Amino acid sequence: MTEKNHFDGRNYANYFNAHRHILPNAELAWLNDVRAKAISSFIEVGLPGPKVEEWKYTNLNLLKTTIYETSEKIATENTDIIQKYALEGVLGSKVVFVDGYFNSELSDVQKQQGVVLTSLNEFISANPEHAEQVFQESKNQDSLGELNTALMTGGFVLIIDENIKLAEPIQIFHIASEKSQAKSLRLKNFINIKSTSSAQIIEYFISPDNIDCWRQNVTEVIVGEKAKLEIYQFQQEGNETIHMNQTLADVKESGNFKHYSLNIGGKISRTEIKPTINGLYGNVDLRGAFLGRNGNSHDVFTHMKHMKPEGDSNQSYRGVLDKGGKSAFQGKVYVAKDAQLTNANQSNKNLLLDRGAEANSKPELLIYADDVKCSHGTTVGELDNEAIFYLKSRGLDQKAAKALLVEAFVAEVFEDIKLQSVKSRYLELAGSWLESGD
Amino acid sequence: MTMLEIKNLHVEVAGQKILKGLNLTINPGEVHAIMGPNGAGKSTLAYAICGKEGYEITEGSVTFKGKNFLELTANERAGEGVFLGFQYPVEIPGVSNMNFLKAAINSLRKYRGEDDMAAVDFLKLIRAKAEELEMKPEMLKRAVNVGFSGGEKKRNEMVQMAMLEPIFSVLDETDSGLDIDALRIVADGINRMRSPEKSILVITHYQRLLDYVVPDFVHVLANGKIVKTGDKSLALELEKNGYAGLGIDENAA
Numbered sequence: 067m068t069e070k071n072h073f074d075g076r077n078y079a080n081y082f083n084a085h086r087h088i089l090p091n092a093e094l095a096w097l098n099d100v101r102a103k104a105i106s107s108f109i110e111v112g113l114p115g116p117k118v119e120e121w122k123y124t125n126l127n128l129l130k131t132t133i134y135e136t137s138e139k140i141a142t143e144n145t146d147i148i149q150k151y152a153l154e155g156v157l158g159s160k161v162v163f164v165d166g167y168f169n170s171e172l173s174d175v176q177k178q179q180g181v182v183l184t185s186l187n188e189f190i191s192a193n194p195e196h197a198e199q200v201f202q203e204s205k206n207q208d209s210l211g212e213l214n215t216a217l218m219t220g221g222f223v224l225i226i227d228e229n230i231k232l233a234e235p236i237q238i239f240h241i242a243s244e245k246s247q248a249k250s251l252r253l254k255n256f257i258n259i260k261s262t263s264s265a266q267i268i269e270y271f272i273s274p275d276n277i278d279c280w281r282q283n284v285t286e287v288i289v290g291e292k293a294k295l296e297i298y299q300f301q302q303e304g305n306e307t308i309h310m311n312q313t314l315a316d317v318k319e320s321g322n323f324k325h326y327s328l329n330i331g332g333k334i335s336r337t338e339i340k341p342t343i344n345g346l347y348g349n350v351d352l353r354g355a356f357l358g359r360n361g362n363s364h365d366v367f368t369h370m371k372h373m374k375p376e377g378d379s380n381q382s383y384r385g386v387l388d389k390g391g392k393s394a395f396q397g398k399v400y401v402a403k404d405a406q407l408t409n410a411n412q413s414n415k416n417l418l419l420d421r422g423a424e425a426n427s428k429p430e431l432l433i434y435a436d437d438v439k440c441s442h443g444t445t446v447g448e449l450d451n452e453a454i455f456y457l458k459s460r461g462l463d464q465k466a467a468k469a470l471l472v473e474a475f476v477a478e479v480f481e482d483i484k485l486q487s488v489k490s491r492y493l494e495l496a497g498s499w500l501e502s503g504d
Numbered sequence: 505m506t507m508l509e510i511k512n513l514h515v516e517v518a519g520q521k522i523l524k525g526l527n528l529t530i531n532p533g534e535v536h537a538i539m540g541p542n543g544a545g546k547s548t549l550a551y552a553i554c555g556k557e558g559y560e561i562t563e564g565s566v567t568f569k570g571k572n573f574l575e576l577t578a579n580e581r582a583g584e585g586v587f588l589g590f591q592y593p594v595e596i597p598g599v600s601n602m603n604f605l606k607a608a609i610n611s612l613r614k615y616r617g618e619d620d621m622a623a624v625d626f627l628k629l630i631r632a633k634a635e636e637l638e639m640k641p642e643m644l645k646r647a648v649n650v651g652f653s654g655g656e657k658k659r660n661e662m663v664q665m666a667m668l669e670p671i672f673s674v675l676d677e678t679d680s681g682l683d684i685d686a687l688r689i690v691a692d693g694i695n696r697m698r699s700p701e702k703s704i705l706v707i708t709h710y711q712r713l714l715d716y717v718v719p720d721f722v723h724v725l726a727n728g729k730i731v732k733t734g735d736k737s738l739a740l741e742l743e744k745n746g747y748a749g750l751g752i753d754e755n756a757a
């Protein structure tokens with residue numbers, strides 16, 4: 067952690083010291099401690115600079131000088147937005163955050179025996195001891211994660227007791243308003259699905275165009291023995307948003323964790339997924355697509371860790387880059403010495419629609435067990451002109467033909483989704499992305 | 505009005521002169537067949553009519569129903585009612601036949617100022633057409649032409665033609681690669697498209713198809729031009745004596 071590789075984060079520490087008393091639940095000494103420890107861990111390291119291997123494709127220069135002040139809670143104004151994004155026929159709870167704060171008016175949290183679904187701030191004030199324990203067991207591992215913990219304004223908590231299968235997916239809306247200009251929106255979420263239980267979560271990240279805000283979202287997940295969690299994310303941020311979304315998952319014996327994402331917005335978008343298989347027969351499936359142009363920078367960073375034998379993991383990502391778009395897929399797979407008979411696959415395919423687009427791909431395999439099956443593959447290609455003419459000869463115009471091919475290219479990673487409404491939304495967004503371009 | 509009028513057409517591909525002053529006139533209701541040696545420029549003619557990029561028209565005109573076709577893009581020409589049955593249908597991974605046809609039909613309707621076809625009507629239509637051409641319904645769900653056999657691809661072209669109801673179809677070697685039964689099924693499909701308002705241009709190497717789809721005119725394309733025109737008996741003559749029998753040097757194409 068040399069000075070050279072990291073930017074100095076002391077201005078954030080000053081900001082924290084001046085504002086810590088107004089952060090939610092500031093009166094709780096233990097939480098204050100958690101935040102204070104986090105900020106000192108953060109300044110010890112600082113902000114990752116371009117020489118830090120894991121950040122070499124995403125330049126955080128602008129975070130060095132600009133302080134994005136903590137967002138403020140606003141009164142409910144735009145109620146249509148939930149209607150607009152919510153998926154039809156999905157009947158589970160709706161949890162809505164506006165500018166980094168839980169909004170109870172827009173939310174619809176359904177009570178169910180054995181299920182805790184609540185905002186982090188309420189969870190902390192209602193169960194301080196439990197909350198303290200959760201924070202103590204936190205697996206935060208990087209400086210940006212520490213900064214997030216220090217300055218978080220809220221988040222959600224989902225705890226599902228043993229043996230409960232949630233019938234309907236939970237939808238979580240992360241909305242930013244026009245008032246988030248020059249602000250940071252920092253959420254910390256905890257999900258714990260206990261043995262043999264299962265849940266599905268759909269998340270939306272939405273901010274207006276031309277609003278320069280910095281969103282940080284960190285979710286810590288525990289998937290219990292034989293438990294199952296599926297997360298579906300839609301990143302549709304505005305063109306000026308800095309979007310950072312990190313998911314850390316601890317997968318127990320025979321646990322099953324799926325993470326799907328579609329990234330189409332933001333000036334800087336960074337999706338980090340770090341699952342660790344900590345029990346036998348763990349299963350992790352990471353899939354997603356990113357579509358970028360005109361100053362979008364998409365960065366998907368995965369770190370898949372196999373600590374125990376006979377685990378399966380899969381990573382499939384598709385990138386589509388048009389003029390001025392840039393992407394990086396960095397996929398790390400670590401197989402511990404003990405993790406024999408691991409199956410780990412990784413694939414990243416990219417489609418360049420213009421010479422002025424850039425796709426980077428960097429697989430990294432660290433394999434210490436000898437009896438494993440690991441594969442990885444990367445491709446960069448262009449649209450097939452013969453296919454475009456074929457489509458045009460059937461009546462589709464140039465743009466529609468390209469859009470259909472883009473959708474088809476992306477479709478492969480979403481093919482197996484059983485939630486039809488989620489799958490259709492993914493395809494719809496991918497298919498209309500080109501046409502929404504001007 | 506004439507359906508298609510091609511005058512003195514010169515086409516270059518990759519800087520190479522392929523068509524060199526081709527003339528062809530097709531009236532409504534007529535079926536024309538074009539035969540000719542490999543590499544003569546038959547597919548080039550089909551592409552030039554349909555507006556494929558990279559096929560540069562250096563001289564001449566293509567007029568379709570009185571419109572200067574050379575000003576229109578490929579999809580606009582399709583909108584005007586032209587269909588090309590490809591010699592080598594293209595595989596499109598990730599796009600189902602069903603979605604492909606839905607997009608095609610609705611694009612054509614949009615071009616003509618009509619609303620999208622209702623989903624139920626579309627399903628009815630596609631099932632009926634697939635049945636007529638004896639295509640298994642599960643093939644409609646598969647990605648366009650991906651993993652289809654040669655014959656299945658050609659049959660798929662015919663399903664598309666039947667769905668899109670063009671007024672002018674160019675069928676480029678649709679009969680190649682078909683087994684005997686499939687040839688009859690496809691020929692029946694072509695004959696169903698015949699009407700006093702519709703015209704068809706069949707490109708073929710074999711007399712066989714022309715037994716079923718009897719042409720009004722048969723042309724021989726060689727050296728980038730139509731070098732001979734006759735009735736259906738010309739095809740029989742070619743079958744018997746080959747191009748050399750007509751005094752056409754195959755290698756000069």
Ligand SMILES: Nc1ncnc2c1ncn2[C@@H]1O[C@H](COP(=O)(O)OP(=O)(O)OP(=O)(O)O)[C@@H](O)[C@H]1O
Pocket residue numbers: 517518520522540541542543544545546547548549591
């Ligand atoms: N993209 C291209 N680049 C270079 N040459 C081309 C290209 N397309 C066509 N040609 C050439 O143009 C000539 C005519 O080709 P075309 O496909 O029109 O022949 P054809 O009459 O359809 O032959 P066949 O009976 O074998 O289908 C050939 O010599 C071919 O090699």
Ligand SMILES: [Mg+2]
Pocket residue numbers: 546547548591676
């Ligand atoms: Mg040909």
